[in-house]
Amino acid sequence: MSDQPQYQVLARKYRPETFADMVGQDAMVRTLKNAFAADRIAQAFIMTGIRGTGKTTTARIIAKGMNCIGPDGTGGPTTEPCGQCEHCVAIMEGRHVDVMEMDAASRTGVGDIREIIDSVHYRAASARFKIYIIDEVHMLSKNAFNALLKTLEEPPEHVKFIFATTEIRQVPVTVLSRCQRFDLRRIEPETQIALLRKIATAEGAEITDEALALITRAAEGSARDAQSLLDQAISHGAGETTADQVRAMLGLADRGRVLDLFDMILRGEAAAALTELSGQYADGADPMAVLRDLAEVCHWISVIKITPEAAEDPTIGPDERTRGQAMASNLPMRVLSRMWQMLLKALEEVAIAPNAMMAAEMAVIRLTHVADLPSPEELVRKLQDATPPAGGGGPSRGRPAPQGGSTHAISGTPAPTHASPGGHSASGAQTARALDTDALQHYARFEDVVELIRTHRDVKLLVEVETGLRLVSYQPGRIEVNPTPDAARDLVGRLGARLQAWTGNRWAISVVDGGGPTIAETRDAAENAILQEAQDHPLVKAVIAAFPKAKITEIRTEAEKAQHALEDALPEVDEEWDPFDED
Secondary structure (H helix, E strand, O other): OOOOOOOOOOHHOOOOOOOOHHOOOHHHHHHHHHHHHOOOOEEEEEEEEOOOOOOOHHHHHHHHHHHHHOOOOOOOOOOOOOOOOOHHHHHOOOOOOEEEEEOOOOOOOOOHHHHHHHHHHOOOOOOOOEEEEEHHHHOOOHHHHHHHEEEEEEOOOOOEEEEEEEEEOOOOOHHHHOOOEEEEEOOOOHHHHHHHHHHHOOOOOOHHHHHHHHHHHOOOOOOHHHHHHHHHHHHHHOEEEOHHHHHHOOOOOHHHHHHHHHHHEEEEOHHHHHHHHHHHHOOOOOEEEEEEEHHHHHHHHHHHHHHHHHHHOOOOOOOHHHHHHHHHHHOOOOHHHHHHHHHHHHHHHHOOOHHHHHHHHHHHHHHHHHOOOOOOHHHHHHHHOOOOOOOOOOOOOOOOOOOHHOOOOOOOOOOOOOHHHHOOOOOHHHHHHHOOOHHHHHOOOOOHHHHHHOOOOHHHHHHHHHHEEEEEEEOOOOOOOOEOOOOOHHHHHHHHHHHHHHHHOOOOEOOOOOOOOHHHHHHHHHHHHHHHHHOOHHHHHHHHHHOOOOOOOOOOHHHHHHHHHHHHOOOOOOOOOOOOOOO
């Protein structure tokens, strides 16, 4: 049997043994050092943060510090465990009888917690404290948490609890309130790169700075992920590990080529963009990873545009930084925002598509198609500067254009034709005098009768009156109409009965020949005239010429827009009002 030591992965080989070895967690280390120095060690700790930031490692260092007795066996609790005494060695090797680690992901029930509750009453067998480390504590069931609460709140003096979790929101607040919480931060890129360089040097491995930057970016702030990727990169590379080898290992596209693809899309070069995408795919890049890189570039450029100092990212090379700054200065934010939204949609489509490459190609085609669309400001400017189409003079020639580029709309109620009071017959005047003039004075016009029907919400009668009756003459209490061929036979009788019921007076409604258009015909004619006027306007003609499928959906006058703004406005507040005035 060979005496050569067994290989150990870098993430375990270079696992921190003391707080001095911890990187990127200065605030937590400082707090714990002060607590140990002042002998203010909490009864329970909870460590939270993303994967690979040192939660379980911190728990073991705390356990060693609490039970360390020093090389001479006389030491007390310390934040700098010696690593030589029997307790430090046993805890490092995971065999200490008084330091129990439990994985809550596999032991989630009340029975597992009951074992802890039953054992806390017994003193530590050899160490100073009996310590329970529960990893992924958020996986415990609700009943298990409830069973632990009493013991967690008032544990024996010789018992300490240390919890670790990546999902702090799933831990009940009743548990959080009984623990001292520490949030472990993501490792900053500069710190991560320095750590990886230190490990690579210790291992005698040659790896370029650009390759380390790629590993750091892929690790997303996790020290364990970065060390695992470094371990893989060292094995992947023969001699010096380069950035190209790391990209091939991670299935990433070259960052420069991603920027090239981004630039082609923004220039609307669909054929070139598809060729570049196919080239990256042939070189081993995953279509989902390419789109994710495009989204990352879009976000990065947007952030640089708002905060230029964000370009000073140590994981970004100088060439990429220069290109990113140039794009940020040239691209408007609306283009970047639109591309970001479309890339998010594309990522969803690629994830569910039966063929990821086809979905990615369709996404690139869409992105290049909208890249050269003009902005609303540019479109209006082009339309205003455009020469009116031939024949555009028509009805609009000699008529001033609507203010602000808007067109006119008809009023809500048309003015129907009715006879003047001087044209009424003597019998009609006598009939009107026989009626209660005081009760009918509110219905001086036929429009008032129509509004009365609308007020009583008789929709059927309202539609029939507007579409089926031609007004011949009108005076309060007496109406002469000419029904259309499509009008209901009992319409005149029903109208008279309704008016008598609503006003308390008998109305005389006669059917005669003649009359003008119906209310609906008048309204439609007015709307058609306004629509025709809008369509004849040179600016509208230019829009229709540029967008043949465009339609006019609504026309508002300046008065209507002002009325809408008035309705939407907040009510005015009296300037003299004082909220603290009791009177």
